[in-house]
Amino acid sequence: xxxxxxxxxxxxxxxxxxxxxxxxxxxxxxxxxxxxxxxxxxxxxxxxxxxxxxxxxxxxxxxxxxxxxxxxxxxxxxxxxxxxxxxxxxxxxxxxxxxxxxxxxxxxxxxxxxxxxxxxxxxxxxxxxxxxxxxxxxxxxxxxxxxxxxxxxxxxxxxxxxxxxxxxxxxxxxxxxxxxxxxxxxxxxxxxxxxxxxxxxxxxxxxxxxxxxxxxxxxxxxxxxxxxxxxxxxxxxxxxxxxxxxxxxxxxxxxxxxxxxxxxxxxxxxxxxxxxxxxxxxxxxxxxxxxxxxxxxxxxxxxxxxxxxxxxxxxxxxxxxxxxxxxxxxxxxxxxxxxxxxxxxxxxxxxxxxxxxxxxxxxxxxxxxxxxxxxxxxxxxxxxxxxxxxxxxxxxxxxxxxxxxxxxxxxxxxxxxxxxxxxxxxxxxxxxxxxxxxxxxxxxxxxxxxxxxxxxxxxxxxxxxxxxxxxxxxxxx
Amino acid sequence: xxxxxxxxxxxxxxxxxxxxxxxxxxxxxxxxxxxxxxxxxxxxxxxxxxxxxxxxxxxxxxxxxxxxxxxxxxxxxxxxxxxxxxxxxxxxxxxxxxxxxxxxxxxxxxxxxxxxxxxxxxxxxxxxxxxxxxxxxxxxxxxxxxxxxxxxxxxxxxxxxxxxxxxxxxxxxxxxxxxxxxxxxxxxxxxxxxxxxxxxxxxxxxxxxxxxxxxxxxxxxxxxxxxxxxxxxxxxxxxxxxxxxxxxxxxxxxxxxxxxxxxxxxxxxxxxxxxxxxxxxxxxxxxxxxxxxxxxxxxxxxxxxxxxxxxxxxxxxxxxxxxxxxxxxxxxxxxxxxxxxxxxxxxxxxxxxxxxxxxxxxxxxxxxxxxxxxxxxxxxxxxxxxxxxxxxxxxxxxxxxxxxxxxxxxxxxxxxxxxxxxxxxxxxxxxxxxxxxxxxxxxxxxxxxxxxxxxxxxxxxxxxxxxxxxxxxxxxxxxxxxxxxxx
Numbered sequence: 001x002x003x004x005x006x007x008x009x010x011x012x013x014x015x016x017x018x019x020x021x022x023x024x025x026x027x028x029x030x031x032x033x034x035x036x037x038x039x040x041x042x043x044x045x046x047x048x049x050x051x052x053x054x055x056x057x058x059x060x061x062x063x064x065x066x067x068x069x070x071x072x073x074x075x076x077x078x079x080x081x082x083x084x085x086x087x088x089x090x091x092x093x094x095x096x097x098x099x100x101x102x103x104x105x106x107x108x109x110x111x112x113x114x115x116x117x118x119x120x121x122x123x124x125x126x127x128x129x130x131x132x133x134x135x136x137x138x139x140x141x142x143x144x145x146x147x148x149x150x151x152x153x154x155x156x157x158x159x160x161x162x163x164x165x166x167x168x169x170x171x172x173x174x175x176x177x178x179x180x181x182x183x184x185x186x187x188x189x190x191x192x193x194x195x196x197x198x199x200x201x202x203x204x205x206x207x208x209x210x211x212x213x214x215x216x217x218x219x220x221x222x223x224x225x226x227x228x229x230x231x232x233x234x235x236x237x238x239x240x241x242x243x244x245x246x247x248x249x250x251x252x253x254x255x256x257x258x259x260x261x262x263x264x265x266x267x268x269x270x271x272x273x274x275x276x277x278x279x280x281x282x283x284x285x286x287x288x289x290x291x292x293x294x295x296x297x298x299x300x301x302x303x304x305x306x307x308x309x310x311x312x313x314x315x316x317x318x319x320x321x322x323x324x325x326x327x328x329x330x331x332x333x334x335x336x337x338x339x340x341x342x343x344x345x346x347x348x349x350x351x352x353x354x355x356x357x358x359x360x361x362x363x364x365x366x367x368x369x370x371x372x373x374x375x376x377x378x379x380x381x382x383x384x385x386x387x388x389x390x391x392x393x394x395x396x397x398x399x400x401x402x403x404x405x406x407x408x409x410x411x412x413x414x415x416x417x418x419x420x421x422x423x424x425x426x427x428x429x430x431x432x433x434x435x436x437x438x439x440x441x442x443x444x445x446x447x448x449x450x451x452x453x454x455x456x457x458x459x460x461x462x463x464x465x466x467x468x469x470x471x472x473x474x475x476x477x
Numbered sequence: 478x479x480x481x482x483x484x485x486x487x488x489x490x491x492x493x494x495x496x497x498x499x500x501x502x503x504x505x506x507x508x509x510x511x512x513x514x515x516x517x518x519x520x521x522x523x524x525x526x527x528x529x530x531x532x533x534x535x536x537x538x539x540x541x542x543x544x545x546x547x548x549x550x551x552x553x554x555x556x557x558x559x560x561x562x563x564x565x566x567x568x569x570x571x572x573x574x575x576x577x578x579x580x581x582x583x584x585x586x587x588x589x590x591x592x593x594x595x596x597x598x599x600x601x602x603x604x605x606x607x608x609x610x611x612x613x614x615x616x617x618x619x620x621x622x623x624x625x626x627x628x629x630x631x632x633x634x635x636x637x638x639x640x641x642x643x644x645x646x647x648x649x650x651x652x653x654x655x656x657x658x659x660x661x662x663x664x665x666x667x668x669x670x671x672x673x674x675x676x677x678x679x680x681x682x683x684x685x686x687x688x689x690x691x692x693x694x695x696x697x698x699x700x701x702x703x704x705x706x707x708x709x710x711x712x713x714x715x716x717x718x719x720x721x722x723x724x725x726x727x728x729x730x731x732x733x734x735x736x737x738x739x740x741x742x743x744x745x746x747x748x749x750x751x752x753x754x755x756x757x758x759x760x761x762x763x764x765x766x767x768x769x770x771x772x773x774x775x776x777x778x779x780x781x782x783x784x785x786x787x788x789x790x791x792x793x794x795x796x797x798x799x800x801x802x803x804x805x806x807x808x809x810x811x812x813x814x815x816x817x818x819x820x821x822x823x824x825x826x827x828x829x830x831x832x833x834x835x836x837x838x839x840x841x842x843x844x845x846x847x848x849x850x851x852x853x854x855x856x857x858x859x860x861x862x863x864x865x866x867x868x869x870x871x872x873x874x875x876x877x878x879x880x881x882x883x884x885x886x887x888x889x890x891x892x893x894x895x896x897x898x899x900x901x902x903x904x905x906x907x908x909x910x911x912x913x914x915x916x917x918x919x920x921x922x923x924x925x926x927x928x929x930x931x932x933x934x935x936x937x938x939x940x941x942x943x944x945x946x947x948x949x950x951x952x953x954x955x956x957x958x959x960x961x962x963x964x
Contacts, residue, residue: 040567044786046560046668047569049701076670083806090785116519141791158572269829271838274672274779276702386723 003201004236006195007111008158009209012171014150014181015119015189016059018244022144023050023093030187034124034141042146044088049275054075055278056148057100059180061289063150064101066174066296067111074280075100077273083284085140086121092153093118096270099474100279101150104159104359106174107298108165108339110155116279123146129452156195156206161225165218166244168192173297173322183322184217194225197242208242209230210346213259224249224373227256259299300325308341316439317349323361324348331376339373340380347376351390355397356405366400367393369453375403385463415462421454425470428453447471481506486538486632488687493536500537502583503529506895507539510585510632516606517617518625522542522557522584525727533579535693541578543622543632544588546677547666548574551582555668556600559592559813560793569666571635571677571700577726578693583631590672590815592642594618595887596877599817607649610911611927613871616646618660622680633690635930636680640669640772642822643678644903648866648928651905653945654680656689658935659898660705662691662697668777669783671776672703674895683944684904688714693798706934714946721752722944724858724931728759735868736885738909742927743865746906747952748864755944760855760862764847768893769846773885774828774841775896781825787813820881836910845896846899852897856934862877863945864890866903866928869915900938903928904945905952 020026024041037138041048064071078096087158098343099115125135152171158164172183172190183190198211212228219269227249232242246259295303301319304310308317318325328348335344348362353374375392378384384392384407407413415421428450429436440444450471454462471477481503484492492498504526504661511522519541531537547553547565554560568576576582589599597605597620605620607613608628615624619636623646623773627635636643639655647654655678662677669675679690688711697706732740747757789795789809796812799805814822828837855862877884894901906929907915917924927947933941 040565044561045547045567045665045675046553046564046786046790047565047664049703051700081782081785083788085786085788085790085802088786088791091782092790152876269782269826269831269834271782271829271834274703275669332927354749356617432570 004198004229004233004343005201005203006159006198006225007206008160008225009166009340010152010154010158010164010167010168010195011193011195012152013103013119013191014063014152014175014183016056016148016150017181017189018055018059018148020053020055021148022056022116024052026146028147029143030189032143034139034143037143038145040103041288042088042143045091052276052279056116057281058285058289059148060100060114060150061181061281061286063152063175064104064114065251065286065290065293066389067101067106067114067362068154069101069104069106069111069114072100072102073285073449074098074278075115075277077276078270080117081274084120084123085138086123086145088121088142088145092120093273093276094270099279107167107170109157112155114152115151117149117151118150119144119147122271152302154195158206161222161229164194164225165222168221169218170297170320173320173325176295176322177296179294181271185218188216191216192221194221196225196228196232198229198236199416201401208244210242210244211246212256213246213253214251217251219359220249220251223251223254224256227254231256240321247263258453280454297322305347307343308340310345312346314349318345318406321358323363327362327369331362331373331446334369334373335377344373344376345373350382350398351393355393363404366395367396368400371396371401371403378403378407382414382463383407384463385414388414391460398469411459412461415466422470423463423464424454424457425450425467425474427457428438429471429474436475439471439477482510482629484632485537485682486506486540486557486784487689487699489632490534490536490537490689493538493556495533497616498813500531500581501525504537504539504583507583509581511625513539514628514657515624516608516611516615517603517625518587518605518621518628518630520585520587520602520621521552522769523551523571523582525852526581530579535575535579535689537579537581538632539583541586541622542572542581543619543637543639544585545592545633546635546667546924547668547669548572548582548585550587553668554601555591555749556588556602556814557787557815557818558601558794559809563793565666567666570663570700571667571694574696575635575690575693580693581782584626586619586634587850588820589620589642589745591668591780591820592637592639592675593780593817595641595645595884596872596874597621597624598874598878599647599814599815606874609651609871612873614649614874616630616649616867616871617640618646618902619654619680620646623647623652623654623691624633626650626680626682628651628838633679633681633686635677635690635694637667637670638678638891638895639674639676639776640895641888642903643680643918645867645887646906647680648926648930649871650681650815651926652911653684653905653939653949654678654903654928655691655942656901657691657695657709657894657938658900659703659705660703661936661938662694663696663701663704663899665698665700665704669779671779672783673779674776674912676895677835684714684902684942687902687945688712688942691942699794707938709939712939714939714942716947716950717943718754719750719944719947721858722755722861723758724750724755724854724861724863725758725760725875726764726863727855729763729820730864734889736870736909736913738913738915738917739865739868739870739927742909743909743929745916746929747863750948753947753951758859760856760859762848762851762862762893767827767844767898768848769885769889771841771844772888772892772896773824774837777821777825778828778838778841779825784814784818784822785887789813790887817881820926830942848893849897850901852934860933860940863873864932864933866890866930867905870911870925870927871911892932894932897900898931899935900941901946902941903930904949905929907952
């Protein structure tokens, strides 16, 4: 079987959270009563004209600078023509050439461009399926129509679903840090399409690409891309060709369905938007925006690693996952000076994530930063052992609360160097004479039986390390 | 007491201010006449109004509005079937500025559908008749506005000019038509034909009225990011000497397509300018020959996009019982647009389509840049450029309707100016015989007006108006048929 390499480019739409729409004064909002935020301009009434939103232009420049893009001294708006009920003017105002942000780079992935455009409205298909097929009628909510978007396009620099996912998480964290978008995938303020092709290793030209549309979670992006790579590989392996088409990934079944073939592709008839003058940001404005950039996730990861002694992977994981990073920082803040930053990092990225899920926002969980900080302190003080602490965390995730109280009520307090523990160890040695002999003979593996006995007797409250120390002492080892 | 209907707007303002006339009475007189007209210049007439104050700069003088301008609460259709029933929720900036200055809204005037045409025969409301000769067209697309003013049905009117739509009907109807510098007046609320060319302006009985209207229509508008307003205040035109002013004729002009009577009137006008002290000269405009071709690519290209919004989804007419989305689009647009509009949508869509974009649209934009450069070079050597406004006198209704190319050739002198975004005015220069064969005296039977087009550099409207005023004062051109007896 031939060795293949996947070549993936991403197109990411970021909805900007400006006060008003891209080309009119209507308020931006998500989830309000349909068609309550509209005006003659965003409804495309005859005679109306677009007026650019300067806050959106600033946000786009901000994103461009954070992604190390060249900011064009003069960029144009264009009309992208097509008919659809959710497009009031019959064209979308977008940017063709030049876009406001030219080539850039983020974490080794090269960017083609980042340009501004307005979002379409939303068609709602009324009928049993909720899809256009079989709908009895279609109604349109124009509240979203005219929302400012920045479309970020990467070069085909990504080679796996996992890499795409990790990079997107970094991108999302970066944009979130800028404060220009909610980057909420469920609400569609961050949307991602992937262009995927595969080629034999060593080959330079690209294979036929397919487009994977509208994936709304990082996990689905990774799975969808991997499924498509597998599908294309299987096709090539049996000597078939990949055909150019647009696909939809169904996370429930893990299957890919074709939306349309590229042969039906639109001729958008782009041309410069005559209703708008070119965007020409001054050097001073660009410098001012550059100076206002906050610490970005890549810088943050470096700081976590260097200043907080956190392992590289954990530091990246925290810094690239905006919600997790923010939560981590609040736990650090509560824990105060002298906190075990490495241990906090490990708990947040390990035990906590394992319980609430990698895509969840821990700030929305029942585990408050105060509770987690206290729990980690209890472990550090050996007031509760690791096993017990994990049980406490289970409780916290389930119903919140105070770790001290949970340790108390569940009887999880570590036993430490107590007389009770010494007594139980004596009983264990007595009940397992062969294990004691084996240890005396130099086989410390036999201690497993003793620890098992002690843990059973103490319902796990004993500390394994402490038990080992006492056993060695008692046996004179 | 003077006959109120024979006053220019500026004279009416003055009469009202000194109590010699009453604004309500004036409005009522015009309203009554507009309601009973026979030349089809109005598509609707507004309600009676009580002007708020005679202290306002325009003192309640009524104004007719081309149907291309949205007026809140009043059906606005750009004379297209597809906009049947459309009542805008807002008023065009140019109109609201006139209203704020005190002008009272008189009614909506007929026009070529979506401003596409040079004869006013493309209206869903039918052709307008030229009051000089009712078997002839008034010109277009602002034909209703021009005819209404020429027939004494309005003291003045707003028009819009994309490739000559103010200047040519003004010339055909013996009036003054001013196309200001592109951007001087806000386009907000003007139903778009070709955004990079569309320009609002006045159609008036004389140059003084044109200046007065420009004064109150112009201004930068935050609703139109391409609007600039004027660089200087618009002044009342003064009868300044033309001594030392250089008036250039583009050379060479191909006179073969120009009626001999039009050429004769133009020659007389040139002599008159010289008699006034002006200096005649020639300037090359080497790319002007390509202007019509470039214009008939760019304007339809922009129009094809601007007219996409008329899809039956949100406003206007929708085809009955559509079987699906595509059927709704196709039938709504198929039934709603007239033939000239469809022709231009097809042309524009083709010019923008992939594979043809570079050959047509891009090339046309390059030509446009060349034309701009030509004018910049020309104005280094002259103050004004002059041509006839149109190559012919008003032609017969139906005469050219089946020959769009010959119709497009009528824009020969106006289109290059539009591509360059320059200000230009058409002033009555004289009369020619009804077949355009010879210049004639005012009392000749069947005489038709010929316009002189004067073009100035960007934002030189005041100088342009002064020159036009001096020329106007020196003509013995008769008052048009707008000199009505009130009986």
